[in-house]
Amino acid sequence: MLLEFDDQDGLIRDRALLDPNYVVEEDRIVGRxxxxxxxxxxxxxxxxxxxxxxxxxxxxxxxxxxxxxxxxxxxxxxxxxxxxxxxxxxxxxxxxxxxxxxxxxxxxxxxxxxxxxxxxxxxxxxxxxxxxxxxxxxxxxxxxxxxxxxxxxxxxxxxxxxxxxxxxxxxxxxxxxxxxxxxxxxxxxxxxxxxxxxxxxxxxxxxxxxxxxxxxFDDYDANQLQAILRRRQDAFHDDVVDDDVIPLAAAFAAQTHGDARKAIDLMRVAGELAEREGDNRVREKHVRTAQEKVEKNRVLEVVRGISTQKKLCLYATAAVASQTEGGTARSTTGYRVYQYLTDALDADQYHQETYVNKMKELTTYSLVDFERRSHGPSSGMFLEFQFGERPETILETLREDSRIEAISESEVTSVVKAQIRNQT
Ligand SMILES: Nc1ncnc2c1ncn2[C@@H]1O[C@H](COP(=O)(O)OP(=O)(O)OP(=O)(O)O)[C@@H](O)[C@H]1O
Ligand SMILES: [Mg+2]
The missing domain is CATH 3.40.50.300 (P-loop containing nucleotide triphosphate hydrolases)
Structure with a gap:
């Protein structure tokens, strides 16, 4: 009885329509x-x-x-x-x-x-x-x-x-x-x-x-994303979604690469936020907050999906960043930790240049950014990596990979600390 009451009182009528794994009827499929x-x-x-x-x-x-x-x-x-x-x-x-x-x-x-x-x-x-x-x-x-x-x-x-x-x-x-x-x-x-x-x-x-x-299958543009969302608007009760909500969610999703999952996620999260606040409408501000949340989860998804070698490069670099003030990592130091990790796992070991390239590729997910730097004439050039997420979150996520989990965390930390001390 109580559940029934809650259902009626919420803003979302049919959660399945906002579930990325639910197979919608064909008349809800747009542009394919x-x-x-x-x-x-x-x-x-x-x-x-x-x-x-x-x-x-x-x-x-x-x-x-x-x-x-x-x-x-x-x-x-x-x-x-x-x-x-x-x-x-x-x-x-x-x-x-x-x-x-x-x-x-x-x-x-x-x-x-x-x-x-x-x-x-x-x-x-x-x-x-x-x-x-x-x-x-x-x-x-x-x-x-x-x-x-x-x-x-x-x-x-x-x-x-x-x-x-x-x-x-x-x-x-x-x-x-x-x-x-x-x-x-x-x-x-x-x-x-x-x-x-x-x-x-x-x-x-x-x-x-x-x-x-x-x-x-190519990217959707903002118009297609809007159409996809409108065909699912009945996921919500009648007249509870503000007019600017769907266009904004579609625009946010189109910004990355026209990902329908992201557009639908934004609608769901915005709806849930509004419900939790006890608001009687889904509003633009809910979509904006949802965008921040979804973006963060997406980054974690990316981390789970990359190749083992990229994971090792990222793990080494994030491990260094987690031990430095300001949370940055030099490519030269990151590479030494990467060498330690590949030795520990008996995995293929790339040259430093390839390691740097793998890390640069990760910038496309706005996970990490870098600047070219030099600390005095003796240290030479290196890249300084800066993470968009807390390095600890990235390390935790990467440790879900059983191969990486097999490496002792405390040993990595002492290797990292030693390498940071050695920096000139
Ligand atoms: N043309 C469309 N019309 C309606 N809904 C769509 C359309 N394309 C995708 N969706 C919805 O977007 C979400 C993601 O779609 P889907 O899971 O098919 O993506 P995918 O291409 O398999 O992605 P991935 O490569 O990440 O697995 C699902 O909820 C799906 O129902
Ligand atoms: Mg898929």
Whole structure:
């Protein structure tokens, strides 16, 4: 009863419409007709034509890649149900998958879920081949056609000692299994990535069996973002959103790169702020406060998504900044700490120039900034890095990575202190 009352009293009527993982109905999707059409070509696979089965969807974050894929798979499922075709979507997000073996196990698990059967292979302690066999068995026994969705595939790098990245081996195996007799269902593989260059690092074996059609997702402009938000305005009760709220949220989101997720996040956070303040309307000031909050979270997201090498560069630099007054770090000192970290992990070690370039690349996320400096004739030139966030927040976030977590924090601190003392 109390909950019901709270619901009515709040400003938000339907939270799902402001949830980035919720798949909205097609009439709420704006400006992606071409992509919808191209991805719908997968339909032909489900309906028994195995010709153009693979797709590579690429574009910046928040441009609708996951949404469009999910919406199309949803449509296919409906059609297949009406035609009595056993259709399955086997979807994995590769962001948190470390190795090929783990990724294949995840596919097995998703396949078993989709089929409603138990997994009959252990997660650890068996060869990846046995996991592949289990995947083929489940798919062959339960499905006529399957779409494999490999979201954020570029994140599946795998072990360093392998010549070919894990995502490339995954693509090779999957697309080859479809062509061989290992899988008798019709299969289609959809690879999704932020990284336009991902296909360049796919090995030649995989390229010749995967051969996807490319579908590009470009940035939204402020008008498109406004349209996207207006189609979701009924997430709020009638007449509680000030007129300038949607244009402002769209403008903020367009400033970075036209990210619909950010635009929707801004609306949600602004709404929640207004509710918490007990305001009876969502106002421009709520959007401005939301912008500050969302920006901060976004930076933390960036930190979670970068490559291990970039993480090590960033960790070294932030560790130095956390121990200096004013929170800055010299590139020369940061590089020595980076060397310590790569030695500790037995990881590849870049030259100082590459380290500096990796750090410079991170400035595009407004995470860190730098100035060129020299302290007297004997010290030479160096860059001085300055963080937009507290270095401690960055270190904490980076320690979520199990490899970095394995390095002793106190040892890093003493190395950092020694290196700072050595600065001339
Ligand atoms: N054209 C659109 N119309 C309506 N909503 C959209 C549109 N594009 C994206 N969205 C919404 O924006 C949010 C982000 O979209 P989505 O998750 O599809 O992005 P993405 O391209 O997969 O991003 P990432 O690369 O970060 O995974 C979701 O809430 C989605 O519903
Ligand atoms: Mg996505």
């Amino acid at each position: 007709d071409k992509q919808l059409q191209e991805v719908t070509k997968m339909l032909r696979v489900a309906l028994g034509d195995n010709r153009p089965p693979n797709l590579f969807l690429y574009g910046p974050s928040g441009t609708g890649k996951s949404l469009i894929t999910k919406a199309v798979c949803h449509n296919i499922r409906r059609i297949c149900e009406s035609r009595d075709i056993q259709f399955g979507t086997i979807e994995v997000n590769c962001q948190d998958l470390d190795t090929l073996g783990i990724a294949v196990y995840e596919l097995v698990q998703q396949a078993a879920d989709a089929a409603g059967v138990p997994v009959e292979v252990p997660k650890h302690g068996v060869a990846t081949k046995e996991k592949w066999d289990e995947l083929y068995r489940i798919v062959n026994e339960h499905f006529d056609s399957v779409v494999f969705v490999l979201d954020e595939l570029d994140m599946l790098v795998g072990r360093r000692d392998k010549q070919e990245p894990a995502f490339s081996r995954l693509l090779y195996q999957l697309s080859r299994a479809g062509a061989n007799d290992e899988l008798n269902a019709y299969i289609s593989v959809v690879a999704i990535s932020n990284d336009t260059k991902m296909m360049e690092s796919v090995g030649s074996r995989a390229v010749s069996s995967f051969t996807p059609e490319d579908v590009h």
